[in-house]
Amino acid sequence: MTVEANDLSFDYSKYGFRQEENYVFKSGKGLNEEVVRELSAMKGEPEWMLKRRLQALAIFYNKPTPVDGAWGNPDLLDLNYDDIHYFVRAGDKPATDWDAVPEEIKNTFERLGIPEAERKFLAGVGAQYESEVVYHSLREEWSKLGVIFLDTDTALKEHPEIFKQYFGTVIPSADNKYAALNTAVWSGGSFVYVPKGVHVDIPLQAYFRINAENMGQFERTLIIIDEGASAHYIEGCTAPVYSTNSLHSAVVEIVVKKGGKFRYTTIQNWANNIFNLVTKRAVAYEDASMEWVDGNIGSRLTMKYPSVYLMGRGARGEVLSVAYAGKGQHQDAGAKMVHNAPDTTSVITNKSVSKGGGKTTYRGLVKVHPGASGAKINVNCDALILDEKSKSDTIPYIEVEEEKVTLAHEATVGRIGEEQLFYLMSRGIPEAEALSMIVLGFMEPFTRELPMEYAVELNRLIQLEMEGSVG
Amino acid sequence: MSAFKVVAALADLPTGATKAVEYDGAAVGLFNVRGTIYAIGNICTHSYAELHDGYVDDDDCTVDCPLHGARFSLKDGGHMTLPAVAGVKRYEVQVVDDQILIAPAA
Numbered sequence: 001m002t003v004e005a006n007d008l009s010f011d012y013s014k015y016g017f018r019q020e021e022n023y024v025f026k027s028g029k030g031l032n033e034e035v036v037r038e039l040s041a042m043k044g045e046p047e048w049m050l051k052r053r054l055q056a057l058a059i060f061y062n063k064p065t066p067v068d069g070a071w072g073n074p075d076l077l078d079l080n081y082d083d084i085h086y087f088v089r090a091g092d093k094p095a096t097d098w099d100a101v102p103e104e105i106k107n108t109f110e111r112l113g114i115p116e117a118e119r120k121f122l123a124g125v126g127a128q129y130e131s132e133v134v135y136h137s138l139r140e141e142w143s144k145l146g147v148i149f150l151d152t153d154t155a156l157k158e159h160p161e162i163f164k165q166y167f168g169t170v171i172p173s174a175d176n177k178y179a180a181l182n183t184a185v186w187s188g189g190s191f192v193y194v195p196k197g198v199h200v201d202i203p204l205q206a207y208f209r210i211n212a213e214n215m216g217q218f219e220r221t222l223i224i225i226d227e228g229a230s231a232h233y234i235e236g237c238t239a240p241v242y243s244t245n246s247l248h249s250a251v252v253e254i255v256v257k258k259g260g261k262f263r264y265t266t267i268q269n270w271a272n273n274i275f276n277l278v279t280k281r282a283v284a285y286e287d288a289s290m291e292w293v294d295g296n297i298g299s300r301l302t303m304k305y306p307s308v309y310l311m312g313r314g315a316r317g318e319v320l321s322v323a324y325a326g327k328g329q330h331q332d333a334g335a336k337m338v339h340n341a342p343d344t345t346s347v348i349t350n351k352s353v354s355k356g357g358g359k360t361t362y363r364g365l366v367k368v369h370p371g372a373s374g375a376k377i378n379v380n381c382d383a384l385i386l387d388e389k390s391k392s393d394t395i396p397y398i399e400v401e402e403e404k405v406t407l408a409h410e411a412t413v414g415r416i417g418e419e420q421l422f423y424l425m426s427r428g429i430p431e432a433e434a435l436s437m438i439v440l441g442f443m444e445p446f447t448r449e450l451p452m453e454y455a456v457e458l459n460r461l462i463q464l465e466m467e468g469s470v471g
Numbered sequence: 472m473s474a475f476k477v478v479a480a481l482a483d484l485p486t487g488a489t490k491a492v493e494y495d496g497a498a499v500g501l502f503n504v505r506g507t508i509y510a511i512g513n514i515c516t517h518s519y520a521e522l523h524d525g526y527v528d529d530d531d532c533t534v535d536c537p538l539h540g541a542r543f544s545l546k547d548g549g550h551m552t553l554p555a556v557a558g559v560k561r562y563e564v565q566v567v568d569d570q571i572l573i574a575p576a577a
Contacts, residue, residue: 055526059540169552172540283553309553340556369556 027087033057036184039087043153043187046160056173056183063177070397071176071363073332075301079275084247086185086218142200147231148193149204152220155191162193166224170253170281170309178277182218182251189219189250192233193226194260200231203265203451221252223262225288230261236268236454246274248299254282256290258312263291267454269461270299272329278304286312286341293449294321296333297461305363307336310344310372317346322446324462325358325390334364334395339372339402348379351443355386361393366400366407373404383413384442436463475565475572484508484571489523489534494573499562501571502545504529508566509545510573512559516550517541522559 027035036057040050065079066072142149148159156163173183190206225231248270256262262282270276276299284290292306308317323331331354337346352360362381383392394411416438424434440447440459447455478492479501490501491513500513500523509532513522520538527534532545541555548561562573 168540169542172535172542172552172554174535174537174540175554176539281553309556311556338554338556 027085029085030082031057031060031084031086031181031185035086039185039187042087045156048164049156052168052173053184053186056180059174060177060180060184063174063180065177071303071305073301073303073330075330076275076277079247087187145198146193146195147198147200148191150191152189152191152222153187155222159191159193162224163191163222166222166253166255168253170255170283171251171279176279178249179251179279182220182249182279186218186220186251188217189221189252190223190233190235191221192223192231194224194229194231196226197228198226199229203232203234206233206235217248217250219250221250223252223254223264225254225256225260225262227257228259229257232263232265234265234451234454236266236457246271247277248274249277250279252278252280254280254290256282256284256288258286259288260285261289263293264306265293265450265454267295267297267450267458268299268302269297270302272298272300272326274299276302276304278302280304280306281309281336282307282317283309283311284315284317287314288312289316289318291318292320292335293446294319294333295446295450295458296321296323296331297458298324298326299329299331301330301332303332305334305336305365307338307365308346309338309340310346310375311340313341313343315341315344317344318349319347320349320446320449321351322443323350323352323360325352325354325360327356327358330359330361332361332363334362336365337367337377338365339368339375339377339405341372343374344372345376346378348377348381349445350381351384351446352382352392353384353386353439353442354390354392357387357389359391359393361395362411363395363397365397367397368400368402368405368407370401372402375402375405375407377405377407379407379409381411382442383411384439385413385415386439473574475563475574477570477572478510479571481566481569481571487527487529489527491521491523492573494562494575497560499573500534501573502527502534504532504545508564508571510562510564511543511545511548512561514559515539515541515543515555516557516559517555 033054036053040053065076067074067076171179173180192204194200223233254262268276282290290308294306296302306319310317317337319335321333323333325331331352334350335348337348348364350362354360360383366377366379368375379396381394385392392413396409400407420438421434424437425431440462447458476494478494479490484490484501484503486503486506488503492499492501498513499510502509504527515522515536515538518538520536522534522536522543525535525537533542533551534545535542539554542551543559544551549558561576563576565572
């Protein structure tokens with residue numbers, strides 16, 4: 001009995017599926033100024049947004065692909081920008097009730113379990129199908145409280161002042177090549193505004209997926225939590241199998257004002273030919289709390305480092321993430337914490353599993369600026385490697401420019417011990433189940449933070465992956 | 472208050488132009504926005520880059536760092552977006568006899 005003999009292949013056909021493609025509009029392959037102008041005109045955007053998009057396009061062209069350096073990856077050279085559709089529109093406009101959603105799209109959501117969840121306790125659902133949000137609902141009482149939960153395109157039309165005030169202030173176009181690309185061609189995503197002192201106690205949820213070959217998805221999310229307010233936002237993705245490379249490049253900007261609390265939960269489960277290049281950043285002011293809960297499964301290459309800029313005294317940031325890399329996959333995930341005020345606290349917990357030749361990388365940054373005295377930082381990275389072919393790297397950058405700081409960094413890497421397996425099997429548990437139990441147990445600190453239906457889904461995905469892993 | 476010093480000729484900074492100069496060894500960026508000249512510290516506080524090479528927004532009177540896009544106000548040097556978490560120094564500007572003079576703002 002050896003762990004090496006196990007073939008833990010990830011069979012997407014078990015839950016990946018495709019519906020017939022039926023689009024209102026699909027741009028040609030490739031990116032140029034005309035595509036950007038056409039996209040902006042089709043959406044009826046204000047002049048300033050078109051200007052911003054065109055500037056970002058120029059930045060995208062000028063910035064080199066980050067293949068080396070501290071945050072580079074040579075696999076990005078395989079990405080062919082000319083072989084991607086940059087804008088696909090699935091429906092005419094966002095629908096506000098379930099009956100108005102096209103039958104075919106509804107079928108997809110039903111397979112994903114959305115109506116069930118809706119009936120039970122989901123309060124607001126923004127589901128992104130392709131590049132456009134097609135379904136939105138928000139409980140009436142929240143609207144009365146002034147909570148805004150819209151797709152980003154509608155928010156730009158209905159709330160232009162607040163949109164312009166915050167758009168691009170957390171992640172400027174020039175932040176990195178893919179933030180520039182997203183700014184040039186963004187479409188869809190969620191916009192959330194929670195007014196002062198309002199507590200949204202039921203999670204806001206957006207469920208989206210990609211369904212077209214070679215289609216890029218560039219959603220843009222902007223969330224503002226005003227003073228003393230709190231909310232929890234959840235997004236999850238599944239994607240069917242593709243024959244050629246596809247690109248997902250999102251930007252998520254979050255502002256949590258004084259005393260606000262916010263949690264952003266993601267489970268991303270991409271097909272294993274997708275480049276998943278996401279920029280997520282939050283800024284937390286005095287006594288605010290920002291938590292990223294981030295699960296990454298699938299994709300060919302994921303590069304994602306959720307960040308929190310702690311800008312006010314007593315601000316708190318947390319990143320809790322898991323990554324699962326199978327054959328041909330590289331999960332390059334991590335976190336960044338920037339302390340710029342006294343008595344700020346951050347916690348990074350990263351768990352990764354690699355198997356079948358997969359690779360996981362934890363890449364993180366902790367930066368403490370002068371004056372951020374009393375900062376407390378705790379970084380914890382655990383990697384589980386299931387066979388000889390798989391790899392795991394831990395690359396933590398730590399820059400501390402303040403003397404009064406408490407920083408702890410802990411990293412472990414290990415394999416499933418034969419003793420653990422032997423013990424479980426001696427209790428009558430079959431090997432496959434025992435393996436699965438160990439992996440689920442390893443991920444438990446993450447799954448226990450998820451709402452029930454997401455925890456169940458994640459556990460099911462892992463169990464599917466472990467199926468057929470023995471013998 | 473520090474003394475005003477000549478750092479450039481007005482002819483070298485036409486409308487819309489920018490220029491890197493020094494004041495007592497400190498790097499300063501000059502910006503001519505619609506005929507008004509602004510002077511701020513020229514090195515981005517986030518990561519090393521010269522702001523005079525960045526994008527200037529005439530309407531908002533701001534400059535974006537060319538490296539990661541951090542935005543600074545040309546009027547007071549304040550940082551307006553991440554990833555910068557601190558502003559740059561502001562300089563007073565005078566134009567005398569077609570020469571541009573600057574001095575650190577109080």
